[in-house]
Amino acid sequence: MSTADLLRDLVTANRIIAHEGVVDAYGHISVRHPERSDRFFLSGSRSPELVTLDDIIEYDLDCNPIDLRGRTQYTERPIHGAIYRRRPDVRSVVHNHAYEVIPFTVAQNAKLRPVLHVAAGIGAEIPVWDIRHRFGDTNLLVTTIAQGDDLAQGLGANRVVLMRGHGAAIAGISIQDSVHTSAHLKINAKIQAEAMRMGGDVVYLSEGEIAEMRRTSAGHARAWEYWTRRAGITG
Amino acid sequence: MSTADLLRDLVTANRIIAHEGVVDAYGHISVRHPERSDRFFLSGSRSPELVTLDDIIEYDLDCNPIDLRGRTQYTERPIHGAIYRRRPDVRSVVHNHAYEVIPFTVAQNAKLRPVLHVAAGIGAEIPVWDIRHRFGDTNLLVTTIAQGDDLAQGLGANRVVLMRGHGAAIAGISIQDSVHTSAHLKINAKIQAEAMRMGGDVVYLSEGEIAEMRRTSAGHARAWEYWTRRAGITG
Amino acid sequence: MSTADLLRDLVTANRIIAHEGVVDAYGHISVRHPERSDRFFLSGSRSPELVTLDDIIEYDLDCNPIDLRGRTQYTERPIHGAIYRRRPDVRSVVHNHAYEVIPFTVAQNAKLRPVLHVAAGIGAEIPVWDIRHRFGDTNLLVTTIAQGDDLAQGLGANRVVLMRGHGAAIAGISIQDSVHTSAHLKINAKIQAEAMRMGGDVVYLSEGEIAEMRRTSAGHARAWEYWTRRAGITG
Amino acid sequence: MSTADLLRDLVTANRIIAHEGVVDAYGHISVRHPERSDRFFLSGSRSPELVTLDDIIEYDLDCNPIDLRGRTQYTERPIHGAIYRRRPDVRSVVHNHAYEVIPFTVAQNAKLRPVLHVAAGIGAEIPVWDIRHRFGDTNLLVTTIAQGDDLAQGLGANRVVLMRGHGAAIAGISIQDSVHTSAHLKINAKIQAEAMRMGGDVVYLSEGEIAEMRRTSAGHARAWEYWTRRAGITG
Numbered sequence: 001m002s003t004a005d006l007l008r009d010l011v012t013a014n015r016i017i018a019h020e021g022v023v024d025a026y027g028h029i030s031v032r033h034p035e036r037s038d039r040f041f042l043s044g045s046r047s048p049e050l051v052t053l054d055d056i057i058e059y060d061l062d063c064n065p066i067d068l069r070g071r072t073q074y075t076e077r078p079i080h081g082a083i084y085r086r087r088p089d090v091r092s093v094v095h096n097h098a099y100e101v102i103p104f105t106v107a108q109n110a111k112l113r114p115v116l117h118v119a120a121g122i123g124a125e126i127p128v129w130d131i132r133h134r135f136g137d138t139n140l141l142v143t144t145i146a147q148g149d150d151l152a153q154g155l156g157a158n159r160v161v162l163m164r165g166h167g168a169a170i171a172g173i174s175i176q177d178s179v180h181t182s183a184h185l186k187i188n189a190k191i192q193a194e195a196m197r198m199g200g201d202v203v204y205l206s207e208g209e210i211a212e213m214r215r216t217s218a219g220h221a222r223a224w225e226y227w228t229r230r231a232g233i234t235g
Numbered sequence: 236m237s238t239a240d241l242l243r244d245l246v247t248a249n250r251i252i253a254h255e256g257v258v259d260a261y262g263h264i265s266v267r268h269p270e271r272s273d274r275f276f277l278s279g280s281r282s283p284e285l286v287t288l289d290d291i292i293e294y295d296l297d298c299n300p301i302d303l304r305g306r307t308q309y310t311e312r313p314i315h316g317a318i319y320r321r322r323p324d325v326r327s328v329v330h331n332h333a334y335e336v337i338p339f340t341v342a343q344n345a346k347l348r349p350v351l352h353v354a355a356g357i358g359a360e361i362p363v364w365d366i367r368h369r370f371g372d373t374n375l376l377v378t379t380i381a382q383g384d385d386l387a388q389g390l391g392a393n394r395v396v397l398m399r400g401h402g403a404a405i406a407g408i409s410i411q412d413s414v415h416t417s418a419h420l421k422i423n424a425k426i427q428a429e430a431m432r433m434g435g436d437v438v439y440l441s442e443g444e445i446a447e448m449r450r451t452s453a454g455h456a457r458a459w460e461y462w463t464r465r466a467g468i469t470g
Numbered sequence: 471m472s473t474a475d476l477l478r479d480l481v482t483a484n485r486i487i488a489h490e491g492v493v494d495a496y497g498h499i500s501v502r503h504p505e506r507s508d509r510f511f512l513s514g515s516r517s518p519e520l521v522t523l524d525d526i527i528e529y530d531l532d533c534n535p536i537d538l539r540g541r542t543q544y545t546e547r548p549i550h551g552a553i554y555r556r557r558p559d560v561r562s563v564v565h566n567h568a569y570e571v572i573p574f575t576v577a578q579n580a581k582l583r584p585v586l587h588v589a590a591g592i593g594a595e596i597p598v599w600d601i602r603h604r605f606g607d608t609n610l611l612v613t614t615i616a617q618g619d620d621l622a623q624g625l626g627a628n629r630v631v632l633m634r635g636h637g638a639a640i641a642g643i644s645i646q647d648s649v650h651t652s653a654h655l656k657i658n659a660k661i662q663a664e665a666m667r668m669g670g671d672v673v674y675l676s677e678g679e680i681a682e683m684r685r686t687s688a689g690h691a692r693a694w695e696y697w698t699r700r701a702g703i704t705g
Numbered sequence: 706m707s708t709a710d711l712l713r714d715l716v717t718a719n720r721i722i723a724h725e726g727v728v729d730a731y732g733h734i735s736v737r738h739p740e741r742s743d744r745f746f747l748s749g750s751r752s753p754e755l756v757t758l759d760d761i762i763e764y765d766l767d768c769n770p771i772d773l774r775g776r777t778q779y780t781e782r783p784i785h786g787a788i789y790r791r792r793p794d795v796r797s798v799v800h801n802h803a804y805e806v807i808p809f810t811v812a813q814n815a816k817l818r819p820v821l822h823v824a825a826g827i828g829a830e831i832p833v834w835d836i837r838h839r840f841g842d843t844n845l846l847v848t849t850i851a852q853g854d855d856l857a858q859g860l861g862a863n864r865v866v867l868m869r870g871h872g873a874a875i876a877g878i879s880i881q882d883s884v885h886t887s888a889h890l891k892i893n894a895k896i897q898a899e900a901m902r903m904g905g906d907v908v909y910l911s912e913g914e915i916a917e918m919r920r921t922s923a924g925h926a927r928a929w930e931y932w933t934r935r936a937g938i939t940g
Contacts, residue, residue, distance in 0.1 A: 024931075025924070025927055025928035025931040025932065026823065026924060026927070026928070045927055046927065046930070047927055047928070047930065047931035049931060049934070049935070050930065050931065050934060097821070097823065099892060099895060099896055100899075102820070102821055102896045102900075103896055103899040103900035103903060104903075106820045106896075106900050106907050106908045106909075107900040107901075107903035107904070107905055107906075107907055108905035108906045108907070108908065109903060109904045109905025109906075110900075110903040110904070110905065115337070115341045115400055116332070116337055116400055116401070117374065117375035117376070117400055117401050118261065118332065120374075132911075132914075136913070137911055137913025137914050137916075137917055138914065138917055139822065139825075139914065139917040139918040139920070139921045140822035140910075140914060140917075140918065141822070141921075164908060165820055165821055165822055165908065165909075165910055165914075166821070166822050187334060190334060191334055191337045191338055191341075193899060193902075193903070194335075194338040194428060195337075195338035195341050195342040195345075196342075196903065196904075197428075197432060197902060198338060198339075198342035198344060198345040198428070198431065199342070199344045199345070199431075200342055200343035200344025200345065201342075201343045201344075202341050202342055202343070203341045203343065203399060203400065204341075204400075205375075205400055206367075206372055208371070208372025209367075209372050209373065209374065209375060209400075211372075212372055212373055212374040212375075213374040213375065215374070216374045216376075219260070219261060219280075222260055222261070222280055222281065222282055223260035223261070223282070225281070225282065225285065226259075226260040226282035226284060226285060227260065229284070229285060230284070350572070350576045350635055351567070351572055351635055351636070352609065352610035352611070352635055352636050353496065353567065355609075422569060425569060426569055426572045426573055426576075429570075429573040429663060430572075430573035430576050430577040430580075431577075432663075432667060433573060433574075433577035433579060433580040433663070433666065434577070434579045434580070434666075435577055435578035435579025435580065436577075436578045436579075437576050437577055437578070438576045438578065438634060438635065439576075439635075440610075440635055441602075441607055443606070443607025444602075444607050444608065444609065444610060444635075446607075447607055447608055447609040447610075448609040448610065450609070451609045451611075454495070454496060457495055457496070457515055457516065457517055458495035458496070458517070460516070460517065460520065461494075461495040461517035461519060461520060462495065464519070464520060465519070585807070585811045585870055586802070586807055586870055586871070587844065587845035587846070587870055587871050588731065588802065590844075657804060660804060661804055661807045661808055661811075664805075664808040664898060665807075665808035665811050665812040665815075666812075667898075667902060668808060668809075668812035668814055668815040668898070668901065669812070669814045669815070669901075670812055670813035670814025670815065671812075671813045671814075672811050672812055672813070673811045673813065673869060673870065674811075674870075675845075675870055676837075676842055678841070678842025679837075679842050679843065679844065679845060679870075681842075682842055682843055682844040682845075683844040683845065685844070686844045686846075689730070689731060692730055692731070692750055692751065692752055693730035693731070693752070695751070695752065695755065696729075696730040696752035696754060696755060697730065699754070699755060700754070
């Protein structure tokens, strides 16, 4: 896929995560440069629903813009840079504050885990990272390289890391994958919370089932076509 | 009703279940061939909201396409074939993952039962089937004839079978019936979950009430007209 | 107000209760004849969102149509006729199945009561009527004069009566009043259910507050203007 | 900013709080006069979604209109006047009934507190005011100067005061700020209620974090752009 096509997918992905309620005014999605693994693309500071091609900025992994052209930047771009640096397998990152997910970042007794087969991509283990552990009282935003590194360390080898009182970071092997995972993180959170309220034990997917589901990942193309159309993109 | 009219209803039904939130990117609805009980019609692999007449594929009960013409198929078509084989009374099948229903497939203490009169069509007994019991760790998708048969056996003589960590299969006597049942399965699940949280006992419909309601099934035509218009079909 | 203007309001009211989620495919609203208190107007069998002036049928209080002209009738029209017969003060009736309200009809320990000032119109006492008490196993629909009478007796001198496993009937002094009450019945149910889940006692409106609120009923005109516009009626 | 621009922002703010579900038919937003601190602007009695420039009325701090021109007034304008009188730092006030917030006004054991970083603006301490304590049984509306004063006293030096069985008043340093705070009050309430239901302790933002977040208040401009577009304002 050419870089131009990839950037068009990135714009589409911004619209999709907005339309599906994965993000609201806040949140962002990035993609690693297809030809230079030490670069990534991320929009300038704008709500995902409004992002266009002109907003996309190229960054090095220290989060320095290659050619800013006066555009305002997201202060939280270190989330992206740090994950790309630590995880060569990751090609796309979403950061968001889905309302269904946040309760799992602050409720001490609850642990987010996959209950639904199409949500298997969120992974068996979803750590919760707390910026306070290393950085004390902050505004909770991940705005320095050191904070981004600490978050990336919290993510470890997993697909998703929750951020206490803030949201989540999702690491995917493609734009389509990080969109699919972040959308189903939200859906799984909603369903799991409801099941937990029903009083008895909840049956989660087994490790074997999660592995099988991720190996096959059927239906991703179908979901991408569906979400693209719903977001009003006809191209 | 001619086969052509029936297929138009099938397309309408796809739009309706998408618009009413019975399905999202995933899920499907089929109808048995009106003239050949050993055949059924099901869309190719596409989200229900986007299905058109050109997507509809004719299948035999072993889920072999009669004339594929290069279209991609749903891998889970054995859900449909197996139910049509075991249940000559069934003329339409819905498979879906409604978010309100899934908690009842994984919460050990909760049992989905009709609380609302217009939901009586879901039936007094709604079994929960678990693919793991016979097939061990899988990706949970029902992709083989053997898995479809096991599910159809789990359904038994009922209208609905829940699938652990996955969704549901709904068996109707017509397209309108399977749409009505799957829509009200979701509505009933939402209402029942809320009532269960209120602390005391919940009054469910009696067997006699369910039988009376299904005998009369008033209002199906009114709902169909309403849902068709809401889905933007003016025809 | 002329009868013609009143019927236009009735059509508007149908659209409003559909748009605000007070009804879905089912449910209806009627108004007493402004010049003949032994007559009322109610749509023929059609979902409220689709009702037009041509659908409105005039009835006597025994629910006989004055001039049917081939239109299909709601089978549950005795809900309306019976309430108008027993309650000369009532000039408009809504029957609906709002999803937020139904849990309160089947949860044994929960009692719907006003918690929100603008919902005071639902009244301090909201009885729950069960068709089974006098009529045994039925399809729960109120289709006979005797059933309607029993329901109207259950309503008593109140504004709202809940119907077990079915929905509610709301009695107003005008179309605007029954719409306002049924909309806020739903809003109050949602809020009260949430408050009940928070663990401690819930503070309900006092009888004195309910009386004060109903005496003043400020803001009804503002809500009507708002709902009319939202329902797409510009007139 | 000129007064004309400010009034345009006030109209935009009305549309935003309607579109984002901060208000429904009821609720209002005002702004202090930029040149005369003893005046404020507030719409005439109309639902926020419908407010236009022509609806905006100028008031003194006793809530007397400067030039009414036959327009109907909100009876609850003393909420605004009283807060502007007691709190010179406040430049914009929202009064609303968001459904997610009201449970916290009536549930005895629940206390609304920030759990989400972007909601830090609601403040560490959110008092609940009850009109009954000083005024006995009323219709709960704040319609007199004395009632407004009592509410403003209840607010104290905080950003938000909850009103039992009624809603909330939000005090901001600008239109954008009061809109942001009231939108996130609702989002925080929804998330906190969900977290509370998960059974264990909930981690709230620390005082230090709240202070840091409010000091930086990053992203307000991005949210304003986003909400403006979503509300259909292109200007």
